[in-house]
Amino acid sequence: TKGVYRLLILDGHSSHATPEFDQYCTENKIITLCIPSHTSHRLQPLDVSCYSPLKVAYGHEVQKLARYGVHHVNKEDFLAITGSAGSAHS
Numbered sequence: 001t002k003g004v005y006r007l008l009i010l011d012g013h014s015s016h017a018t019p020e021f022d023q024y025c026t027e028n029k030i031i032t033l034c035i036p037s038h039t040s041h042r043l044q045p046l047d048v049s050c051y052s053p054l055k056v057a058y059g060h061e062v063q064k065l066a067r068y069g070v071h072h073v074n075k076e077d078f079l080a081i082t083g084s085a086g087s088a089h090s
Contacts, residue, residue, distance in 0.1 A: 005030070006029065007033060008025070009035060011034070011037055
């Protein structure tokens with residue numbers, strides 16, 4: 001790392017705006033940049049370039065499970081499905 005400060009990009013959700021959070025950021029040299037609410041999907045490049053195709057592939061995997069009567073995905077299932085979706089995506 002070159003600089004002393006870090007940049008943390010946040011959505012504009014009000015849960016981030018607390019005095020404790022501001023104090024923590026100040027003490028740890030974190031600069032916050034708040035983007036407008038409900039725009040992070042448009043403004044974050046990873047959401048568009050990486051996660052959007054993964055989300056589509058994951059949705060296909062979940063639809064396959066639903067056709068076989070599986071309507072609940074626990075943590076282990078989620079990890080397996082995400083792995084399958086990621087393999088299908090790459």
